[in-house]
Amino acid sequence: MFDVLIEKNESKSKSDEDTKRQQKKVSVEGADLEDLLINFLREILYIFNGTGWVVEHCKIMECGNKRLKAQLIGEPYKRRSIRLNQRLRR
Numbered sequence: 453m454f455d456v457l458i459e460k461n462e463s464k465s466k467s468d469e470d471t472k473r474q475q476k477k478v479s480v481e482g483a484d485l486e487d488l489l490i491n492f493l494r495e496i497l498y499i500f501n502g503t504g505w506v507v508e509h510c511k512i513m514e515c516g517n518k519r520l521k522a523q524l525i526g527e528p529y530k531r532r533s534i535r536l537n538q539r540l541r542r
Contacts, residue, residue, distance in 0.1 A: 473508070473526065474505075474525070475523060475524065475525055476499065476505070476524045476526070477513075477521065477522070477523050477524070478492070478495050478496070478499075478521070478522050479519070479520070479521045479522075480492045480495050480519070480520050481518055481519050481520075482518055482519075482520075483518065484518070485517060488518060488519070488520055492520055492522070496510075496524065504528055505526055505527070505529065506527060506529040507524045508525055508527065509526070510522050510523070510524055511523045
């Protein structure tokens with residue numbers, strides 16, 4: 453989802469990347485697999501919109517029919533540009 457929304461910052465060095473990254477854990481529930489996926493995407497979209505944080509990597513820790521737990525790795529999006537507007541103009 454974030455590959456579509458956000459430009460990648462290719463100019464960062466590896467040490468700069470490692471120091472800025474943060475981890476967050478999320479846990480969502482759903483009535484079925486479809487609801488679970490929608491709730492997970494809503495949660496990471498809320499993290500983006502509500503707290504200004506971009507998910508760069510996601511590791512699924514637990515996934516069942518009605519519950520999903522994941523570890524997210526990312527950073528504040530202040531240092532990146534949103535590309536959504538560019539795609540809408542085409």
